[in-house]
Amino acid sequence: MGIAMGALGTDVTLEASDIALMKDDLSKLPYLLKLAKLTVKTINVNIAFALLFNALALLLSGLGVLTPILGAITHNIGSVAVVINSARLIRSFGEKADTIPMTKVGTHSNKNLWRDRNL
Secondary structure (H helix, E strand, O other), rough: OOOOEOOOHHHHHHOOOOOOEOOOOHHHHHHHHHHHHHHHHHHHHHHHHHHHHHHHHHHHOOOOOOOOOHHHHHHHHHHHHHHHHHHHHHHHHHHHHHHOOEEEEOOOOOOEEOOOOOO
C-alpha cells in the first residue's frame, strides 16, 4: 500500500499511491484503513446478496410465480436494499469524516476518486 502525504507532491507520487493524505497527519490512517476494510466487506456482502436475490427471483420467474412486472419490481427492491446497505457506511463514519482532511482514494490508474466528505 502506498501513501502520499501533503498537498504538495508530484503527480507521479499521487498517482502511484493508494491513499493521498492532504496533510502530514498519520493519526488518521487507522480510521482510513478501517473504513477501507469495511467498504470492501460491504461491497462483498452487496454482491452476494444481489446474486442470491436475483437468482431466487429468476427461479421464481421460471416457475411462473413472478410475472414480468413483479420481476421488475423485485429487481428494483433488491437494488434499493443494496443502496441502503451501502448507506450504512455514511452513518457509521459520517461524524468522524468532518474532522479528517480531504483524501484521495484510488488505484494505480487514472480512476481516482476525490471524496468531498473529507475522508
